[in-house]
Amino acid sequence: MDSNGVDEQMKLVEGAGGYVLEDVPHLSDYILDLPTYPNPLQSNAAYSVVRQYFVDEDDTVPQKIVVHKDSPRGTHFRRAGPRQKVCFKSADVRACIVTCGGLCPGLNTVIREIVCGLHFMYGVKEVTGVNCGFRGFYSRNTVTLTPKSVSDIHKRGGTMLGTSRGGHDTLKIVDNIEDREINQVYIIGGDGTQKGASAIYKEIRRRGLKVAVAGIPKTIDNDIPVIDKSFGFDTAVEEAQRAINAAHVEATSVENGIGLVKLMGRYSGFIAMYATLASRDVDCCLIPESPFYLEGKGGLYEFIAKRLTENGHMVIVVAEGAGQDLLAESIDQQDASGNKLLKDVGLWMSLKIKEHFAKESKMDITLKYIDPTYMIRAIPANASDNVYSTLLAQSAVHGAMAGYTGFTAGLVNGRQTYIPFNRITERQNKVVITDRMWARMLSSTNQPSFMNPPKGTTSVTE
Ligand SMILES: Nc1ncnc2c1ncn2[C@@H]1O[C@H](COP(=O)(O)OP(=O)(O)OP(=O)(O)O)[C@@H](O)[C@H]1O
Ligand SMILES: O=P(O)(O)OC[C@H]1O[C@](O)(CO)[C@@H](O)[C@@H]1O
Ligand SMILES: [Mg+2]
Secondary structure, eight states: OOTTSOOOSOEEEEEGGGEEEEEOOBGGGTSTTOOOEEOGGGGOTTTTTSTTOSOOTTOEEESOOOOOTTSOOEEEEEEOSOOSEESSOGGGOEEEEEEOSSOOTTHHHHHHHHHHIIIIIHOOOEEEEETTSTTHHHHSOEEEOOTTTTTTGGGSSSOTTOOOSSOOOHHHHHHHHHHTTOOEEEEEEOHHHHHHHHHHHHHHHHTTOOOEEEEEEBOTTOOOSSSSOOBTHHHHHHHHHHHHHHHHHHHHTSTTEEEEEEEOOSSOOHHHHHHHHHHSOOSEEEOTTSOOOOSSTTSHHHHHHHHHHHHSEEEEEEETTTTGGGSOOOOOOBOTTSOBOOOOHHHHHHHHHHHHHHHTOSOOOEEEEEOOGGGGTSSOOOHHHHHHHHHHHHHHHHHHHTTBOSEEEEEETTEEEEEEHHHHHSSOOOOOTTSHHHHHHHHHHTOOOOOSOOTTOOOOOO
16 A cells, blocks of 8 residues: 555456456446446447457457467456446546657647547547646646547647646646546656656545546657557657768768767667668667767777778767766756756767867768757657557547546557556666667677777766
């Protein structure tokens, strides 16, 4: 039990052969005699013809799909989708949507599809948008959302509701939810947001309110665990190609040209790694998870000199969180949510490389630094992220209507699932540098491993 008297133990269901379902809470866990109603989709012209449209209560999705003959069946998550029975009458639903944290392609699509899903699948008419993130619950007016008002928002980047960091005041937020008689809360955001959503769910449960809390994971950095990948990630990687192409063109157009591109990735280097793998023009990819050093044998300067001698040009991609410990010390600063503010590793590297080759080497280099940081996340979602965002939004709607709460909708092994908040918030997803994907990346660039820094050299770790 936590200090609010809420059972923090996971809802585990064990089965034969080592099967474990890490289930999500349901309103009936704390509201006795919760009434149920037939799902309106049963008489929906589009869906009623679909065989087995409704998800069986027993359907679960395994977290690990590669198994051995004698291995236990392992952890499973509840399969997302519409249920035969729902726990809300359509006319009684008062839903709200909020977006928090940094921008991500697809945010507007998720908003749109929650509104349209509630409206067209469940006949829900009352949906409001909370402006400017968590703080908007208690400091802003809400906006009415209808299928008409959201009809073309998916074609625009950003979030039509606005977003913010910081300002999470659980009690004020839940007071507001209670005052407005909201009974479904859809919270779209990253790891910090899902922690905030979990706090809201716990307080709602402590008060015994019939309010379903559904999270939709958003992260351009792909740093949320368990899920296959986050919506908007593919779009960001695609947009990063434009910067890498430009760096390559600049680098190949001069003698000893170096193109340096900084990409987002505060603690996780997925964007840099995938953008490098996709491009094939990158000679070196540096991420927060993999230490590197500049000077001496096996260092970056040596590798740059080698590549320039071999090819006459090179492209370096650096994730914004890489190499932070190498940069000159400065006062630790945080943003409003408590995230560490990073120093500009790209700018620092470009100065260091120029300085090194001007002083220490006879090589005359030309370095162009490209920083597309916000450009890769402020664009609309591409086609596949639009479809992905749509399915996530619909899963969240089906889950809340069925009475599930305290969950994040997420794709696990290609299937939509409901994941308990604590699974999402307990750790961050990182590139595992002993995994095959990083090895594939290394074999595509043939960059040094930076594993053996010379004595006295700082090797950067996170
Ligand atoms: N531990 C926490 N408990 C309650 N609320 C939190 C917690 N951590 C963060 N939040 C709130 O969640 C919101 C978003 O957090 P944050 O700015 O870290 O972004 P995020 O959701 O992690 O997204 P991203 O990092 O991908 O931009 C903020 O309003 C912040 O106050
Ligand atoms: O400048 P902002 O909006 O705080 O966001 C920067 C951070 O947000 C992220 O895009 C995650 O949303 C990180 O990659 C980046 O460090
Ligand atoms: Mg975050």
